[in-house]
Amino acid sequence: MMTFDQILFYALAVIAVLSAIMVITRRNPVHSALFLITTLFCVAGIYLQLHAEFLAAVQVIVYVGGIMVLFLFVIMLVNLETLSQERRFNRQWHIAILVSVVLLVEFGTIIWRGKAALQLPANQPLMDTLTTNNSEQLGVVLYQQYMLPFEIASFLLLVAIIGAVILAKRRLSSDGK
Amino acid sequence: MSDLTVFLINTTIKSIVVIGAMLGAVAYSTWLERKLVAHLQVRWGPHRVGWHGLLQPIADGLKFIFKEDIIPTEASKFIYILAPTIAFIPALLSISVIPFGSLGFFGSHAVRFQITDLNIGLLFIFAVTSLGVYGVALGGWASNNKYSLMGALRSSAQMISYELSLGLSVVSVLLVAGTLSLEKIVELQSGTWFGFIPKWNIFVLPLFISFFTYFVSAIAETNRVPFDLPEAESELVAGFHTEYSSMKFALFFLAEYANMLTVSALATTLFFGGWHGPAFGPLWLQGLLPLFWFLAKVFAFMFFYIWTRGTLPRFRYDQLMAFGWKFLMPLAIANVILTSFVVAWKG
Numbered sequence: 059m060m061t062f063d064q065i066l067f068y069a070l071a072v073i074a075v076l077s078a079i080m081v082i083t084r085r086n087p088v089h090s091a092l093f094l095i096t097t098l099f100c101v102a103g104i105y106l107q108l109h110a111e112f113l114a115a116v117q118v119i120v121y122v123g124g125i126m127v128l129f130l131f132v133i134m135l136v137n138l139e140t141l142s143q144e145r146r147f148n149r150q151w152h153i154a155i156l157v158s159v160v161l162l163v164e165f166g167t168i169i170w171r172g173k174a175a176l177q178l179p180a181n182q183p184l185m186d187t188l189t190t191n192n193s194e195q196l197g198v199v200l201y202q203q204y205m206l207p208f209e210i211a212s213f214l215l216l217v218a219i220i221g222a223v224i225l226a227k228r229r230l231s232s233d234g235k
Numbered sequence: 236m237s238d239l240t241v242f243l244i245n246t247t248i249k250s251i252v253v254i255g256a257m258l259g260a261v262a263y264s265t266w267l268e269r270k271l272v273a274h275l276q277v278r279w280g281p282h283r284v285g286w287h288g289l290l291q292p293i294a295d296g297l298k299f300i301f302k303e304d305i306i307p308t309e310a311s312k313f314i315y316i317l318a319p320t321i322a323f324i325p326a327l328l329s330i331s332v333i334p335f336g337s338l339g340f341f342g343s344h345a346v347r348f349q350i351t352d353l354n355i356g357l358l359f360i361f362a363v364t365s366l367g368v369y370g371v372a373l374g375g376w377a378s379n380n381k382y383s384l385m386g387a388l389r390s391s392a393q394m395i396s397y398e399l400s401l402g403l404s405v406v407s408v409l410l411v412a413g414t415l416s417l418e419k420i421v422e423l424q425s426g427t428w429f430g431f432i433p434k435w436n437i438f439v440l441p442l443f444i445s446f447f448t449y450f451v452s453a454i455a456e457t458n459r460v461p462f463d464l465p466e467a468e469s470e471l472v473a474g475f476h477t478e479y480s481s482m483k484f485a486l487f488f489l490a491e492y493a494n495m496l497t498v499s500a501l502a503t504t505l506f507f508g509g510w511h512g513p514a515f516g517p518l519w520l521q522g523l524l525p526l527f528w529f530l531a532k533v534f535a536f537m538f539f540y541i542w543t544r545g546t547l548p549r550f551r552y553d554q555l556m557a558f559g560w561k562f563l564m565p566l567a568i569a570n571v572i573l574t575s576f577v578v579a580w581k582g
Contacts, residue, residue, distance in 0.1 A: 111355045118362035119402075122366065127365075134376050
């Protein structure tokens with residue numbers, strides 16, 4: 059007999075995996091994007107089950123509300139008629155296979171070694187989980203314990219933003235000539 | 236009764252009441268808009284159906300239901316039907332965390348005037364409202380029509396751009412309040428300074444700027460004049476909902492008004508003290524007054540929305556984008572920094 063939580067988890071997990079498969083098998087990119095959104099929602103649901111409300115909300119705001127809208131935007135802008143007739147495999151497939159194999163080996167190792175492989179460095183709970191909520195704990199951990207990695211990550215993002223702007227600008231100025 | 240049954244009954248009743256009230260309010264905002272704009276332009280507005288046209292929304296609703304529902308042959312059918320629903324559901328969902336009154340008592344049961352108080356309430360609203368853009372984008376794409384697609388692209392570009400300054404303007408409220416729960420944010424705004432200035436966030440020094448950025452970007456988020464580019468009828472026929480008819484069109488229409496109500500309710504909650512206001516009179520009146528103050532504030536915002544529609548012309552598209560990215564966003568970021576300094580200085 060499964061508990062309500064377990065039923066919910068398996069439902070979310072099954073839907074997430076099935077829609078993930080649909081993402082790569084659909085021919086219409088808009089349908090793929092919609093299935094990816096479904097997957098992201100299910101993952102947000104699983105975060106909620108782990109009492110990570112902040113992460114769940116941010117997952118929906120950033121991925122579903124932001125990034126996927128941009129994806130959809132780009133898909134709508136490019137001409138779909140020509141896209142569906144183009145070859146689906148491009149020159150990057152060698153690298154793609156390499157990356158997938160590495161990832162597969164990683165996941166395989168984790169599953170093979172079981173739960174013991176997932177032992178992260180001992181993490182003492184900083185606060186009483188009953189009195190402080192998840193967002194507060196995350197803030198304290200992020201801005202006190204992991205201040206430097208956090209700053210480095212934000213710096214990397216800034217560099218990426220500036221890089222994107224420069225790439226877009228260069229194309230604009232060459233078009234103008 | 237066990238705790239779970241009490242909770243279920245409680246929540247079901249509250250949801251039905253709130254959603255019913257919301258739908259009624261949405262229907263009558265359309266009446267308010269037509270009537271107000273008419274009077275601003277020295278016309279009468281609807282006045283045939285019922286007293287001062289008060290039955291007009293019901294007549295309109297019936298008309299929407301009985302209109303022919305057309306699905307274009309070239310449309311991708313499933314998404315075409317799905318899109319209005321995607322636009323409508325988030326618009327209703329976000330009202331569920333907004334507190335619209337203090338505790339009320341029914342017999343021995345204490346009932347909160349709020350469907351639920353999430354400790355990530357504010358994030359929940361942002362997560363839910365950020366989904367509304369899908370209704371617009373998918374509706375425009377699925378119609379398979381150039382005007383619809385252009386309208387959808389314009390609209391989603393606008394909504395994404397202004398969502399950034401909307402989110403950033405709320406960060407300063409968070410910095411001052413220190414919590415994401417809307418209930419607590421309202422609680423922190425009780426009391427007065429010097430006995431007559433209410434302790435609302437709008438009167439806290441740097442938060443005035445964030446209210447400005449919040450409300451301007453919220454008007455753009457809800458696609459209203461002067462930012463109603465997505466449905467600029469003189470350029471785009473009707474924008475993303477050109478192909479929609481009957482109840483599907485009505486859903487887009489209702490979603491717009493529901494979003495306006497949500498934005499007004501959130502502005503009230505975050506900046507204008509929520510349901511706080513002078514309480515006086517007998518006990519039963521004191522219980523109902525918070526609800527009245529909340530509704531009065533929301534009404535004031537709705538009035539302002541319609542007032543701007545009757546007053547301002549539409550922005551040009553490049554002006555809209557430049558205003559969002561080059562003025563509103565830097566202002567919101569500067570305001571976050573300013574507020575952090577003020578909060579740090581106050582300790």
